[in-house]
Amino acid sequence: MNRNGPLALLFHALFVVFMAAPLAVVVWMSFTPDNLLKLPTTTLSLRWFYAILDNQQFINAFGLSIFLGVIAATLAILLAVPAALALSRYRFSGRDGLVAFFLSPLIIPHVVLGVAFLRFFTQAGITGSFAALLGSHVLVIFPYGLRLVLASLTASDPALERAAVSLGASNWTVFRRVVLPMMIPGVAGGWVISFIQSFDEVTMTVFVATPSSMTLPVRMYHYIEESIDPLVASVSTVVIFGTFLLMFLVDRIYGLDRMLVGPTK
Amino acid sequence: MSKIVIESLVKRFGTFTALNGIDLSITQGEFIGLLGPSGCGKTTTLNIIAGFEEATSGRVVLDGRDLAGVPANKREMGVVFQSYALFPHMTIAENVAFGLEMRKMPRPEREKRARNALDLVRLEHLADRYPRQLSGGQQQRVAVARALAIEPSMLLLDEPLSNLDAKLREEMQVELRAIQRRVGTTTVMVTHDQAEALATCDRIAVMDAGRIVQLADPLTLYDSPNTQFAASFVGKSSQLFSDIVSVEGGTATLSLRGSDKPLSVAAAPWFTKGAEVVLALRPEKISLTASPSEGMLRGKLISRVFQGSSWLFVVDTPAGTILVCELHRGAPAFAEGQPVGVSWNAADAALLPVGARHD
Amino acid sequence: MLRMQRFFLSGLAMTKAKGRNAPYVLSLPAVLLFAALLVVPLAMTVVLSFQNYDLNTGAIEGFTFGNYLDALGDPYYHTIFLRTISIACATTILCILIGAPEAYILSRMQPPWRSIFLIVTLSPLLISVVVRTLGWALLFGRNGVINATLAALGIGGGPIPLLYTTHGVVIALVHVSVPFMVISVWASLQRLDPRVSKAAMSLGASEATVFRRIILPQIIPGVLSGSLIVFALAASAFATPAIIGGRQLKVVATSTYDEFLGTLNWPLGAAIAVVLLVVNATIMLTYNNLLERRYARSTR
Numbered sequence: 001m002n003r004n005g006p007l008a009l010l011f012h013a014l015f016v017v018f019m020a021a022p023l024a025v026v027v028w029m030s031f032t033p034d035n036l037l038k039l040p041t042t043t044l045s046l047r048w049f050y051a052i053l054d055n056q057q058f059i060n061a062f063g064l065s066i067f068l069g070v071i072a073a074t075l076a077i078l079l080a081v082p083a084a085l086a087l088s089r090y091r092f093s094g095r096d097g098l099v100a101f102f103l104s105p106l107i108i109p110h111v112v113l114g115v116a117f118l119r120f121f122t123q124a125g126i127t128g129s130f131a132a133l134l135g136s137h138v139l140v141i142f143p144y145g146l147r148l149v150l151a152s153l154t155a156s157d158p159a160l161e162r163a164a165v166s167l168g169a170s171n172w173t174v175f176r177r178v179v180l181p182m183m184i185p186g187v188a189g190g191w192v193i194s195f196i197q198s199f200d201e202v203t204m205t206v207f208v209a210t211p212s213s214m215t216l217p218v219r220m221y222h223y224i225e226e227s228i229d230p231l232v233a234s235v236s237t238v239v240i241f242g243t244f245l246l247m248f249l250v251d252r253i254y255g256l257d258r259m260l261v262g263p264t265k
Numbered sequence: 266m267s268k269i270v271i272e273s274l275v276k277r278f279g280t281f282t283a284l285n286g287i288d289l290s291i292t293q294g295e296f297i298g299l300l301g302p303s304g305c306g307k308t309t310t311l312n313i314i315a316g317f318e319e320a321t322s323g324r325v326v327l328d329g330r331d332l333a334g335v336p337a338n339k340r341e342m343g344v345v346f347q348s349y350a351l352f353p354h355m356t357i358a359e360n361v362a363f364g365l366e367m368r369k370m371p372r373p374e375r376e377k378r379a380r381n382a383l384d385l386v387r388l389e390h391l392a393d394r395y396p397r398q399l400s401g402g403q404q405q406r407v408a409v410a411r412a413l414a415i416e417p418s419m420l421l422l423d424e425p426l427s428n429l430d431a432k433l434r435e436e437m438q439v440e441l442r443a444i445q446r447r448v449g450t451t452t453v454m455v456t457h458d459q460a461e462a463l464a465t466c467d468r469i470a471v472m473d474a475g476r477i478v479q480l481a482d483p484l485t486l487y488d489s490p491n492t493q494f495a496a497s498f499v500g501k502s503s504q505l506f507s508d509i510v511s512v513e514g515g516t517a518t519l520s521l522r523g524s525d526k527p528l529s530v531a532a533a534p535w536f537t538k539g540a541e542v543v544l545a546l547r548p549e550k551i552s553l554t555a556s557p558s559e560g561m562l563r564g565k566l567i568s569r570v571f572q573g574s575s576w577l578f579v580v581d582t583p584a585g586t587i588l589v590c591e592l593h594r595g596a597p598a599f600a601e602g603q604p605v606g607v608s609w610n611a612a613d614a615a616l617l618p619v620g621a622r623h624d
Numbered sequence: 625m626l627r628m629q630r631f632f633l634s635g636l637a638m639t640k641a642k643g644r645n646a647p648y649v650l651s652l653p654a655v656l657l658f659a660a661l662l663v664v665p666l667a668m669t670v671v672l673s674f675q676n677y678d679l680n681t682g683a684i685e686g687f688t689f690g691n692y693l694d695a696l697g698d699p700y701y702h703t704i705f706l707r708t709i710s711i712a713c714a715t716t717i718l719c720i721l722i723g724a725p726e727a728y729i730l731s732r733m734q735p736p737w738r739s740i741f742l743i744v745t746l747s748p749l750l751i752s753v754v755v756r757t758l759g760w761a762l763l764f765g766r767n768g769v770i771n772a773t774l775a776a777l778g779i780g781g782g783p784i785p786l787l788y789t790t791h792g793v794v795i796a797l798v799h800v801s802v803p804f805m806v807i808s809v810w811a812s813l814q815r816l817d818p819r820v821s822k823a824a825m826s827l828g829a830s831e832a833t834v835f836r837r838i839i840l841p842q843i844i845p846g847v848l849s850g851s852l853i854v855f856a857l858a859a860s861a862f863a864t865p866a867i868i869g870g871r872q873l874k875v876v877a878t879s880t881y882d883e884f885l886g887t888l889n890w891p892l893g894a895a896i897a898v899v900l901l902v903v904n905a906t907i908m909l910t911y912n913n914l915l916e917r918r919y920a921r922s923t924r
Contacts (some may be wrong), residue, residue, distance in 0.1 A: 098651060159346040166343070
């Protein structure tokens with residue numbers, strides 16, 4: 001592989017700065033001891049982190065987002081695994097159409113989905129309920145989980161199942177002892193990315209959430225609409241570091257670059 | 266009594282006929298090779314024996330029992346796949362013991378049997394490693410051990426050595442044969458490598474386009490191929506065209522193209538006056554002389570190829586291009602471009618019908 | 625695709641009699657989910673977009689094209705659509721200019737660095753867009769970090785207004801979208817065979833020529849599909865234009881929000897949403913087909 005020249009490396013450095021700048025600023029800002037938004041140049045203070053603990057709204061929103069994310073990701077994966085098995089191991093009419101159908105939420109603007117869900121839930125009379133939130137999130141994150149599980153299924157050697165059969169395994173045993181264990185990294189990676197997508201989701205949720213059922217990003221959005229102060233910065237910092245932790249976990253189980261870019265290598 | 270009999274096996278995938286009537290009878294302990302180019306149906310045959318695919322018609326009878334309706338996981342056959350298909354999330358020992366686990370063998374006994382199987386392939390010391398930690402050759406041997414651990418009624422090998430490099434492949438051919446002799450399991454091996462088939466098999470079924478072209482032991486196959494296809498697929502072959510001048514009783518007179526010397530050969534039943542006959546000759550059965558008039562055919566040496574232990578000469582003659590192989594005993598006597606005479610023993614030529622691909 | 629075929633056959637080997645129904649049974653739960661939570665809501669939205677609106681009672685029965693006429697005819701919405709499209713275009717162009725070279729540079733890095741920077745470049749995707757946009761809001765602004773730094777360094781004549789401007793929105797959207805461009809171009813770079821470049825060089829081509837004649841043509845599909853994704857994202861973006869653009873700078877997504885949760889004119893909001901959906905889907909699908917046909921044969 002050719003090396004990159006100094007010009008290329010400079011461009012790259014600027015790019016990295018560009019990507020990191022907003023996040024770095026948020027984190028830095030959250031340590032300010034002052035009341036206003038100012039980059040702390042002298043002392044660092046944790047006061048705005050302690051302030052989170054006094055803000056019941058943010059704590060509730062945090063809790064709801066995590067709880068929602070866990071349930072939604074689990075449901076999404078429970079639905080994605082059989083669907084992925086069907087799509088990867090059988091040839092049937094309508095298969096390609098089904099794949100496109102399952103991946104369609106990816107190309108539908110979240111604004112449109114938000115509008116559609118709001119209308120649907122209002123007619124059904126369940127606006128603001130946890131079920132409504134859950135349903136909308138499961139639908140939106142499903143393609144992410146499906147993609148990852150599907151990728152890990154199609155990457156394995158088809159002869160493995162035949163080998164197990166030839167050694168005397170029943171269909172169920174083949175699934176339990178060969179297919180399932182090999183699927184685990186893909187399923188785990190799929191779960192994590194689904195969780196992250198649910199946790200981060202704002203555009204659609206903004207339409208569907210009500211004051212009593214606000215997820216963290218929506219709460220933050222409304223807060224920012226009013227004013228921007230260090231509190232929302234410190235909440236953001238907690239989110240950023242939580243995400244880093246998850247990313248580390250994913251890297252251990254599945255491989256972070258594989259999850260972000262796809263199994264190309 | 267045959268171990269396994271395959272009767273009139275036909276397999277169609279939609280409009281494509283993969284197998285067009287396969288008949289094969291294998292005795293206990295035999296090592297049979299299914300040899301042919303890609304698409305000839307050899308792997309399909311193996312898959313049907315294993316139970317991975319169902320035949321369109323025909324039957325497979327094992328130990329007198331028709332295998333129709335018997336699912337693949339109940340056929341008691343050990344299969345070795347081209348990609349080895351070792352379970353990546355299990356250790357080598359667990360891989361080899363898997364079949365025994367499926368038979369509900371208690372742990373101590375199956376661990377012992379697994380170790381014996383690994384011993385057979387001399388990999389006992391790697392029992393606790395994972396497949397990804399082993400080389401290709403080692404993985405291949407584990408795959409064999411795994412198939413043999415269940416003491417199967419038959420061993421099915423699907424191009425087991427094709428992913429190994431040349432040197433390793435030659436070593437494994439010998440070892441595979443030795444293991445099979447020791448264990449005595451009836452074996453069917455699919456391969457596209459004719460040298461491999463000649464080296465390891467008791468009998469070889471040469472296949473082409475869904476049919477068995479010739480079924481014979483390696484020696485017979487090499488010395489007496491029955492068709493142009495068999496002659497050219499197995500070993501190197503020179504094919505000389507001639508016409509039948511006359512047939513009288515048990516003798517026929519052939520006229521080689523470009524030669525004024527008629528040949529007298531034993532007449533085969535299908536000989537008719539005026540028909541074309543191909544003489545198939547192995548390179549080592551042909552000799553060259555420096556004076557063209559002394560040979561049965563005149564030709565010109567186009568190129569000579571040094572192969573280490575032998576020399577290969579390519580000679581152009583009016584009856585066809587000839588390959589001649591001579592042991593290397595110093596610099597060859599013939600130069601490129603030199604006119605030469607070509608000779609052979611009449612008995613060494615296989616007489617084949619032109620263009621026929623099946624019996 | 626040979627791998628897929630072998631995979632199907634192995635599945636078929638095991639399914640025999642019950643095989644016919646297995647895939648349908650397995651995918652049924654997901655299909656039900658989608659039918660209930662995707663097809664029905666979208667259908668309802670389309671229906672809604674054709675309904676009348678009464679200031680007092682909200683959406684009422686009746687079939688009308690009025691909402692679409694408003695959405696497509698009213699100059700107020702024209703401005704919004706135009707602004708949205710121009711923002712999306714600007715974002716896409718900048719993403720190409722920044723993201724494609726970055727993907728190329730990444731591909732030429734040595735192993736440990738390559739993975740590290742790939743993760744650095746792409747991990748912002750895992751952080752909520754609200755947080756990322758907040759960062760930009762902190763950077764922009766009269767007293768934001770950028771202006772404060774410029775003032776401290778004594779550069780320029782006064783603070784640069786970036787907050788509440790389309791420029792600011794574009795910059796923030798580029799930050800949000802460029803990882804997708806990098807992924808897309810990276811994927812097509814991965815499919816390149818390095819030996820093809822070496823062959824070209826052995827035939828006498830300079831590095832620049834190799835890039836221009838060999839590499840560039842092969843990554844264009846990646847650039848194009850990345851552009852599709854970025855454009856669609858930028859055109860339907862909500863949080864970023866809302867926070868950086870403010871109440872004055874409306875785009876399609878934010879004006880839909882206004883109609884739905886502000887003036888409560890749901891039919892009109894639904895109409896705008898449907899227009900956005902149709903435009904999005906059309907662009908993606910027709911462009912996708914174009915790409916497939918033109919490049920499918922050469923990217924095997």
